Amino acid sequence: AQSVTQLDSQVPVFEEAPVELRCNYSSSVSVYLFWYVQYPNQGLQLLLKYLSGSTLVKGINGFEAEFNKSQTSFHLRKPSVHISDTAEYFCAVSEVQGAQKLVFGQGTRLTINP
Amino acid sequence: EPEVTQTPSHQVTQMGQEVILRCVPISNHLYFYWYRQILGQKVEFLVSFYNNEISEKSEIFDDQFSVERPDGSNFTLKIRSTKLEDSAMYFCASSGDFTYEQYFGPGTRLTVT
Numbered sequence: 001a002q003s004v005t006q007l008d009s010q011v012p013v014f015e016e017a018p019v020e021l022r023c024n025y026s027s028s029v030s031v032y033l034f035w036y037v038q039y040p041n042q043g044l045q046l047l048l049k050y051l052s053g054s055t056l057v058k059g060i061n062g063f064e065a066e067f068n069k070s071q072t073s074f075h076l077r078k079p080s081v082h083i084s085d086t087a088e089y090f091c092a093v094s095e096v097q098g099a100q101k102l103v104f105g106q107g108t109r110l111t112i113n114p
Numbered sequence: 115e116p117e118v119t120q121t122p123s124h125q126v127t128q129m130g131q132e133v134i135l136r137c138v139p140i141s142n143h144l145y146f147y148w149y150r151q152i153l154g155q156k157v158e159f160l161v162s163f164y165n166n167e168i169s170e171k172s173e174i175f176d177d178q179f180s181v182e183r184p185d186g187s188n189f190t191l192k193i194r195s196t197k198l199e200d201s202a203m204y205f206c207a208s209s210g211d212f213t214y215e216q217y218f219g220p221g222t223r224l225t226v227t
Contacts, residue, residue: 032214043118043205044157044218051214090157094214101147101159101170102207102216 002027002093004105012111013081021076021108023091031093033074035065038088050074086112116140118219120206126225127196135191135222137206146189147207147216148181196226
């Protein structure tokens with residue numbers, strides 16, 4: 001079984017500042033890793049994913065994440081945030097067998113202050 | 115760009131009533147999922163569906179729940195006798211073969227009174 005821990009439930013940041021949202025996972029098997037974003041009153045949108053290869057993955061809206069196998073982490077970063085990045089961010093994993101269920105973390109609410 | 119759609123956006127029902135939540139996955143996708151998110155909590159997996167049968171289900175998905183793909187385009191989640199604790203946002207998702215990326219619908223907010 002897998003589990004995902006997002007260490008920060010809320011992260012307030014000033015506009016144009018950098019941000020890091022932390023994610024750690026636990027699994028006895030190899031996993032794929034994902035970050036999803038949920039804007040207010042909307043569904044989940046995929047930001048980026050790690051399947052294999054380079055451990056630094058780039059996603060939409062200027063976000064990137066780095067897979068660290070030894071630390072079982074997949075932290076999300078953005079060098080300069082915008083007001084429009086205010087949303088809930090979810091880290092998720094799935095087993096490496098294709099088309100498997102997603103196991104989500106608790107979510108991190110990112111609030112951008114002007 | 116193709117998208118997953120869900121209807122209704124909001125459903126209010128009385129305890130003990132049956133509800134059917136509807137989803138139209140992306141047309142060439144083969145794998146279908148239902149998740150739910152109770153207010154303030156994490157998104158939880160309910161069930162996955164492939165080749166006209168359930169491929170995996172969670173402990174939450176008990177005998178009160180069922181899924182169906184009645185006509186090759188719709189994917190439905192039925193709750194036979196709703197409980198107060200079924201109040202949540204229900205998300206449908208779909209994925210294509212070997213893409214490993216699940217596309218989510220906007221959700222149906224179910225309120226059980």
